[in-house]
Structure formats: C-alpha cells, structure tokens
Amino acid sequence: MTLMDGHPRVTTLKDVARVSGFSTSTVSRALTGTGSVDPTTRERIESVARDLGYRPHEGARLLVTQRSNVIGVIVATLEPNRRIGHPFLRELLDAVRYSAGEGNYDLLLLAGHPDESPEHYVHRALSRRVDGLVLLGIDRREVDRGGREVRELATVGVPTIGVDLDIRSFGPWFGFVTADNAGGARLAVRHLLELGRRRIVCCAGSLDTPPGRDRLDGYRLELEAAGALYRDEDVVVGDFTEGSGYRAMRQLLSLRETPDAVFVCGDLMAIGAMRAIAEAGLSVPGDVAVVGFDDVEAASIVRPALTTVRQDKEDIAGAAVRMVGEMLRSRDDASRHHVAGVELVVRASTVPAG
Amino acid sequence: MTLMDGHPRVTTLKDVARVSGFSTSTVSRALTGTGSVDPTTRERIESVARDLGYRPHEGARLLVTQRSNVIGVIVATLEPNRRIGHPFLRELLDAVRYSAGEGNYDLLLLAGHPDESPEHYVHRALSRRVDGLVLLGIDRREVDRGGREVRELATVGVPTIGVDLDIRSFGPWFGFVTADNAGGARLAVRHLLELGRRRIVCCAGSLDTPPGRDRLDGYRLELEAAGALYRDEDVVVGDFTEGSGYRAMRQLLSLRETPDAVFVCGDLMAIGAMRAIAEAGLSVPGDVAVVGFDDVEAASIVRPALTTVRQDKEDIAGAAVRMVGEMLRSRDDASRHHVAGVELVVRASTVPAG
DNA sequence: TTGTAAGCGTTATCAG
DNA sequence: CTGATAACGCTTACAA
Numbered sequence: 001m002t003l004m005d006g007h008p009r010v011t012t013l014k015d016v017a018r019v020s021g022f023s024t025s026t027v028s029r030a031l032t033g034t035g036s037v038d039p040t041t042r043e044r045i046e047s048v049a050r051d052l053g054y055r056p057h058e059g060a061r062l063l064v065t066q067r068s069n070v071i072g073v074i075v076a077t078l079e080p081n082r083r084i085g086h087p088f089l090r091e092l093l094d095a096v097r098y099s100a101g102e103g104n105y106d107l108l109l110l111a112g113h114p115d116e117s118p119e120h121y122v123h124r125a126l127s128r129r130v131d132g133l134v135l136l137g138i139d140r141r142e143v144d145r146g147g148r149e150v151r152e153l154a155t156v157g158v159p160t161i162g163v164d165l166d167i168r169s170f171g172p173w174f175g176f177v178t179a180d181n182a183g184g185a186r187l188a189v190r191h192l193l194e195l196g197r198r199r200i201v202c203c204a205g206s207l208d209t210p211p212g213r214d215r216l217d218g219y220r221l222e223l224e225a226a227g228a229l230y231r232d233e234d235v236v237v238g239d240f241t242e243g244s245g246y247r248a249m250r251q252l253l254s255l256r257e258t259p260d261a262v263f264v265c266g267d268l269m270a271i272g273a274m275r276a277i278a279e280a281g282l283s284v285p286g287d288v289a290v291v292g293f294d295d296v297e298a299a300s301i302v303r304p305a306l307t308t309v310r311q312d313k314e315d316i317a318g319a320a321v322r323m324v325g326e327m328l329r330s331r332d333d334a335s336r337h338h339v340a341g342v343e344l345v346v347r348a349s350t351v352p353a354g
Numbered sequence: 355m356t357l358m359d360g361h362p363r364v365t366t367l368k369d370v371a372r373v374s375g376f377s378t379s380t381v382s383r384a385l386t387g388t389g390s391v392d393p394t395t396r397e398r399i400e401s402v403a404r405d406l407g408y409r410p411h412e413g414a415r416l417l418v419t420q421r422s423n424v425i426g427v428i429v430a431t432l433e434p435n436r437r438i439g440h441p442f443l444r445e446l447l448d449a450v451r452y453s454a455g456e457g458n459y460d461l462l463l464l465a466g467h468p469d470e471s472p473e474h475y476v477h478r479a480l481s482r483r484v485d486g487l488v489l490l491g492i493d494r495r496e497v498d499r500g501g502r503e504v505r506e507l508a509t510v511g512v513p514t515i516g517v518d519l520d521i522r523s524f525g526p527w528f529g530f531v532t533a534d535n536a537g538g539a540r541l542a543v544r545h546l547l548e549l550g551r552r553r554i555v556c557c558a559g560s561l562d563t564p565p566g567r568d569r570l571d572g573y574r575l576e577l578e579a580a581g582a583l584y585r586d587e588d589v590v591v592g593d594f595t596e597g598s599g600y601r602a603m604r605q606l607l608s609l610r611e612t613p614d615a616v617f618v619c620g621d622l623m624a625i626g627a628m629r630a631i632a633e634a635g636l637s638v639p640g641d642v643a644v645v646g647f648d649d650v651e652a653a654s655i656v657r658p659a660l661t662t663v664r665q666d667k668e669d670i671a672g673a674a675v676r677m678v679g680e681m682l683r684s685r686d687d688a689s690r691h692h693v694a695g696v697e698l699v700v701r702a703s704t705v706p707a708g
Numbered sequence: 709t710t711g712t713a714a715g716c717g718t719t720a721t722c723a724g
Numbered sequence: 725c726t727g728a729t730a731a732c733g734c735t736t737a738c739a740a
Contacts (some may be wrong), residue, residue, distance in 0.1 A: 010480075010510055012717055023727045028719060035720095038725060053506060055480040059422070060717035062413040063732040070462075083448055087651060090444040094437055101465030106478060108424075109463050111455030124460060126364075126409040152407060156364055245521060271655055278657070297441060298652045301596060301625055303632070366733055377711045382735060383726090392709060414733035417716045 011052040020048040031056070032333035062129055071100050072108045072323055074121050076137035087296045088242060088311075089137045092163070095317035096134060103321045105131070116144035122153060123228065132159040132324030135167075140208065143167055146227035159322040159327035164210050168336055175323040175336045177316055181211045181293075184342035185218025186225075188263050188291040191307070191344055193226050196353035197261035197289055201234040203248040203273055205265040212240075215265040215293060234259070238269050245269025249276035260288060262352060267292040267299045267308055274302070274349070289350040304348035315340035357694045365406040374402040385410070391682035395532055424455050425678055426462045426484035428475050430491035440594060440622065441650045442665075443491045446517070449671035450488060459485070461544040467538055470623045472500035476507060476651040482567030486513040489521075494562065497521055513681035518564050522690055529677040529690045531670055535565045535647075538663035538696035539572025540579075542617050542645040544660070547580050550707035551643055557602040558629055559619040566594075569619040569647060571607070582667035588613070592623050599623025603630035614642060614707060621653045621662055628703070643704040669694035 016031075017024045022045060029035035030045040031054075037045075048054075062068045075093055078085035084093070093109075098106045108130055110121045118138075125133050133153065135143075143150055143165065153160050154171040161175040168174045192200050202219045205212035220230045236251045238244030245264060252259060253276065264270035270292030277288050284290050284304055292299055295310035319338035326334035370385075371378045376399060380438075383389035384399040385408075391399075402408075410442075416422045429447055432439035438447070447463075454461045462484055464475045479487050487507065497504055497519065507514050508525040515529040522528045546554050556573045559566035574584045590605045592598030599618060606613060609632065618624035624646030631642050638644050638658055646653055649664035673692035680688040 014717075025719080025728080026726055028409060032719080036725065041725080048375070055477060057450060057483065057717050059413040059416040059483060061719075063411070063417065064719045066732085068413070073463075082452065083449075087441070087444075090441075090448060097438075097463050097465045098436065099468070103709080105465065106482065107465050109427075109451050109461040109464040111451045111459065111461050116455070127412045128460065129411065129413060243524075275657070299657055301622075301652055302656060303629070335562045368733075378734080379736075380710055386735080390709065395709080411733050415735075417733080418735045556709080
C-alpha cells in the first residue's frame with residue numbers, strides 16, 4: 001500500500017491516536033464511551049476523529065467484542081429462493097427494518113443463490129456472526145429439513161425468532177412471535193354475525209402454517225360460541241394466493257345454500273374471492289359480505305375496500321427484535337413467546353344484511 | 355473462556371488445523387481454494403472442517419481481504435425513516451436481494467433510528483465496509499444535503515449505484531440505473547392513440563425525480579410525434595401516492611373538454627385516478643381509458659385490472675449489482691449507466707374508443 | 709506442497 | 725486517567 005495508491009487508506013484508530021497524541025487504548029475508550037477519560041482528552045480526540053473522518057471498523061470490532069450488532073433475516077419465498085411470496089412479508093420486512101434501527105441494529109438480508117437450501121442461509125448467518133436471526137414466514141418443513149443446522153444455531157447461542165413459525169421445541173434460544181390469529185378470526189366472524197349474516201362460510205389458508213390453522217380455529221370457535229353451526233363443507237382451503245381465493249370462492253358459491261358472508265383467511269385470497277363473487281353475478285357487500293385478514297396495502301385500495309383484520313406489524317417486528325436483545329442479555333424474564341395485537345378494520349366490503 | 359462456559363467456543367481455523375494436523379495457512383488455502391494443496395490434503399481438511407462444523411469468520415476475513423461481500427442498501431422512506439414509501443420500492447428491494455444472491459453477496463439493509471439523517475447511513479455503510487451501496491428511490495435533495503459524506507464514499511472507493519437517482523456527477527464511483535421512463539411513457543400514449551383516444555391527459559409524478567420528469571417528457575414527445583396537441587392544462591402533477599392520483603384526476607375531469615383517456619405516471623396514482631373517475635359517474639375503460647406505470651402487484655389485482663408499463667425489476671436490480679462488481683474490479687468497460695427495459699402490459703383498463 | 713510469521717483494526721487486561 | 729500489550733480469526737508474503 002503506497003502513498004500513490006488510488007485508495008487513500010481509510011482512517012484507523014491508530015491514525016486518530018497518532019494525530020491526537022494519545023494511545024490507541026485511550027482513543028478507543030474515549031470514542032466508545034467505556035472506561036473513564038479526561039473530558040478535555042475526550043473532546044480533543046473526538047475532534048480529531050471528526051476531522052479525519054474516522055469510521056470504526058465493525059469487522060475488527062466484532063472480532064474482539066463478539067457482537068456484530070447485526071440481525072439476520074430470512075424471508076420465505078414462493079418458489080425456492082425467488083421472489084418473496086406475499087406482500088404481507090414485504091411489509092413486515094420493512095417493519096423489522098425499522099424496529100432494528102430503533103434497537104441500533106442493522107439488518108442482514110440473507111440472500112440466496114437460486115439453488116441454495118436453508119442450511120446455506122444458516123451457514124451465512126453463522127459466518128457473519130449475526131447477533132440474532134429472524135425468520136419471516138418460513139415453512140416448518142423447511143426448518144425440519146435443515147434441522148442439523150438449525151440446532152447448530154442453538155449450540156452457538158444465536159437467538160432465533162420465528163414469525164408465524166413455532167420452533168421453540170428446538171431449545172431455549174428459539175422464540176415465537178405471531179399475531180392473535182384465532183382472536184382476529186373471531187373478531188371477523190363476530191362482526192359478520194352482528195351484521196345479521198347467517199350463512200358465513202370460510203376460505204382458509206394453508207393448514208400447515210400456524211396462521212392458517214389458528215384462523216380457521218377462530219372461525220369455528222366463534223360460530224360455536226354463537227350457537228351457530230360449523231360445517232366442514234363450508235370451508236375450502238387455499239394457499240394465501242389471490243388465485244386460490246378465487247377458486248375457493250367459486251367452490252363455496254356452488255354450495256346448495258348460497259352464503260351471505262365469507263371470512264377469508266388472507267387479504268390476497270379475499271381479493272380473489274371478491275372477483276369470484278362478482279363473476280358469479282353477485283355483489284359485495286350486498287349479496288355477500290367479505291372479511292379478509294392481514295390488512296396489506298392492497299386491502300384499502302381495492303373496490304369495494306376490504307374489511308379486514310389488521311395484524312400489528314410494528315408490534316410483531318418490535319417483539320422479534322426485542323426478543324433477540326433480551327435473549328442476548330440472557331435475562332431470565334426473556335419471554336420466548338409473543339402474541340401481537342389484531343384489530344378489525346371495517347371498510348366497504350361488509351354491511352348489514354339487507 | 356472455560357470449558358464449562360455455556361457457549362461451546364465456535365470452531366476456528368486453528369481448530370481445523372490442529373485436528374487435521376496441518377498448518378493454518380494450508381487449511382486456509384485448502385478451504386478458500388487459493389494456492390495449491392495436495393488433493394489428499396484438501397480432502398482431509400475439508401472432511402475435518404465439515405465434522406467440526408467450521409464456519410469461517412467473515413469479520414476476520416474482511417479485516418485482511420478488505421472485501422465484505424456485502425452490498426448495502428438504502429431505501430427511500432415516506433416520512434423520514436419510517437415506512438418504505440412505495441410498494442414498487444419494496445418489490446424492487448426484493449429483486450435486489452435476489453440479484454445479490456446470484457452475485458454471492460449478502461444485503462445489508464441499512465436501518466435507521468427514527469431521527470437519523472443520510473450521513474448516518476453512510477457512516478454505517480462505511481463502518482461495515484460494504485463492497486458497494488445501492489440507493490433505491492432516494493431523493494436528490496437528500497443526497498445533496500449529505501454531500502460531504504457522499505463524496506467520502508468516492509474517496510474511499512465504494513461503488514455507489516443510484517436507482518432512479520443520477521449522482522454520476524459526484525465522480526467515477528457513482529452509477530445510475532433507471533428504466534426507460536420516456537420510452538415507456540411513449541408506449542403508453544401510443545397505445546391510447548392507437549385505441550382511438552383523442553383527449554389524452556396526464557397525471558404526472560413528482561417532477562424532481564427522474565421518473566417523474568422523463569415520463570412526462572415521453573407523454574409530450576409522443577403526442578407531438580403523433581401531431582397531437584400538448585397542453586399544459588392537460589397535465590396535473592401528483593406525488594406518486596394513491597391520494598394524489600385521486601385529486602389530480604378530479605381536477606383533470608373538470609376540464610372543459612372531458613378527457614377520454616389518461617396516462618398516469620405511477621400505478622398507485624392510477625388506482626386513485628380510477629377511483630375519481632368512478633366517483634364522477636364515468637366508467638373505466640368505457641368513458642376513460644387508463645394506463646399506469648410500474649406494474650406493481652396491485653395493478654393486476656384492482657378491477658378493472660390496470661393496463662400499465664412494466665419496469666423490468668430484475669433488469670434494474672441485476673444491473674445495479676453487476677455495476678458494483680465491475681467497478682470493484684475497476685474494469686475499464688465498467689458502464690456507469692444502465693437503462694432497463696420496459697414493456698406495455700395491456701389489461702382491462704384500456705379498450706378502443708367506442 | 710507446506711509451514712512460519714506478520715499484520716489487518718479493535719478492545720480488554722493489567723500496570724503505572 | 726492513561727499506556728503497553730496481548731488477543732480476536734484469518735490471509736498472505738516469504739521461506740523451506
């Protein structure tokens with residue numbers, strides 16, 4: 001590295017030490033705020049650091065502190081390693097980004113080759129020494145497939161939080177965050193009942209995900225609590241995509257007794273369901289009232305605007321990040337489970353039965 | 355660090371060396387594939403590394419190689435440091451994530467405190483020694499405000515790519531990627547003309563962004579090329595949000611000569627425009643044909659489905675990542691400008707004039 | 709082909 | 725309050 005090098009060597013702690021006339025240890029203490037330094041000294045050092053444009057080298061720091069201040073994130077993709085599968089996950093990722101910032105973390109979005117499997121992600125997370133890992137919408141079966149590697153996370157002690165994915169059985173380093181899916185579903189169904197709807201059917205989401213299962217449970221529970229009849233034929237299972245909602249609704253509309261309301265376990269599916277209803281020559285909300293789940297951006301944009309159960313994304317993201325921090329500090333009160341709030345957002349897709 | 359420590363020390367290169375019986379340098383060579391090692395030796399070492407679950411420490415590696423294999427990303431937020439402002443940016447971020455993976459990079463999503471300014475992001479990027487930086491939808495004025503820090507990126511030699519943001523004037527380390535906005539706009543207008551529409555108005559996006567300006571230019575150019583009249587009154591400027599599209603369209607509908615088509619410079623605004631048209635008692639596409647721009651997920655979901663100009667997100671993201679790599683290798687042919695493809699996607703919001 | 713040793717930029721321990 | 729000095733885990737001349 002010569003002076004003629006095109007890259008003017010970046011300023012290091014040593015440079016700050018040399019110019020300010022103090023030792024590297026003093027400079028380190030002054031700049032990190034650990035240990036005690038004379039106020040005058042500190043000022044002098046800070047000023048020199050500023051003038052030189054000093055940027056601490058996080059890699060070097062990590063080497064000794066064992067803390068990267070980085071949280072890794074893995075987001076479920078629809079086809080393996082392609083696009084993120086659902087707008088809700090993109091919105092949630094954004095919320096995590098924001099929460100991470102509040103906790104002074106940066107986010108490492110683990111990217112993947114087209115043909116990488118889960119263990120690769122874990123490897124990368126481990127290699128980068130992330131302080132914690134957040135799994136967004138990952139399928140349980142995928143986790144099991146990478147079981148060996150996932151267990152390794154626990155061995156090394158990386159707090160790992162599953163959002164809509166319960167892997168607490170893997171050990172104490174695993175946390176679980178989810179919205180109150182069952183409660184939200186009950187809110188939705190109750191709303192429809194209060195509107196005077198009597199034939200409430202359900203378009204469910206994939207039953208091998210916690211949200212898929214819990215929302216369907218909520219639907220059943222609320223019907224039963226109201227003394228209404230739950231029937232298996234009234235439920236068709238989709239996979240959270242618009243297309244599956246459309247198909248499910250077509251099927252539901254062909255039931256002997258036409259429904260006057262439908263609880264759809266995801267907004268995208270609900271939008272598909274509305275399309276099916278319109279095509280069948282029926283109207284929303286007049287003939288069929290529709291309630292979705294998630295409150296993605298599109299829900300407030302479609303016409304009629306979709307009544308839906310909003311998941312508190314900020315709460316979910318905040319809890320995930322907070323859990324990482326707590327587990328890192330090994331606090332006894334580190335909760336490993338958080339149920340985020342839900343809220344019914346009434347829009348135009350539901351009105352009282354006519 | 356005792357043996358009783360809850361954290362079984364993570365395996366290091368030294369461990370692999372000890373167990374395999376070779377020196378650390380040989381192990382390093384064997385594992386990274388640099389330098390020559392006896393095939394038998396390599397096999398032995400690889401097997402030991404696997405058994406021990408060795409994960410190279412990227413921080414340590416960075417320290418010596420000066421390469422982090424991380425690309426930093428900063429995404430524009432609507433309110434300062436809150437949510438990502440536009441669904442297109444979220445979708446684009448996802449595309450960047452994917453492209454980064456193909457290039458063997460991970461993505462550092464620079465998160466921010468609620469009250470951080472751009473220079474803080476740059477500081478974090480610099481501290482983490484990102485190999486490159488991608489700016490998504492960042493406002494030019496923000497960049498100018500952080501001018502000092504941005505210039506520092508060039509000093510240190512961090513390839514920085516602006517998507518929809520041209521900062522090449524800052525020096526050779528800056529690249530610019532954008533879609534063919536003007537061309538796309540012309541596609542849209544031509545389509546409307548071919549449909550027999552004669553009163554084509556325009557709802558423009560913020561004119562202080564390249565897409566805002568170029569799409570409006572394209573609108574004007576295509577009209578003029580067709581011998582049609584461009585009039586300032588036929589253009590109302592919004593800010594890419596649904597609400598601004600709604601308001602702009604109301605204004606456009608109140609023109610003396612009612613339009614029979616509108617080119618809206620963003621899908622979200624187009625959705626708002628459709629709402630305004632419907633409220634005015636007119637129909638889309640019968641009375642007013644609508645073309646948007648971007649092709650965000652919502653465009654194919656609204657009814658009527660929106661005809662729009664699709665930006666090739668994969669192309670944009672791929673170019674940004676590729677540029678980083680090329681600049682890093684200081685290739686003379688490192689292009690600093692890429693114009694990504696656009697494509698007209700015809701859906702239900704446009705039909706021939708009746 | 710392999711090993712020795714220096715050094716990357718920090719923090720932390722321990723004296724002074 | 726301050727300063728040597730030893731790590732941290734890895735790559736890379738340079739020697740053998």
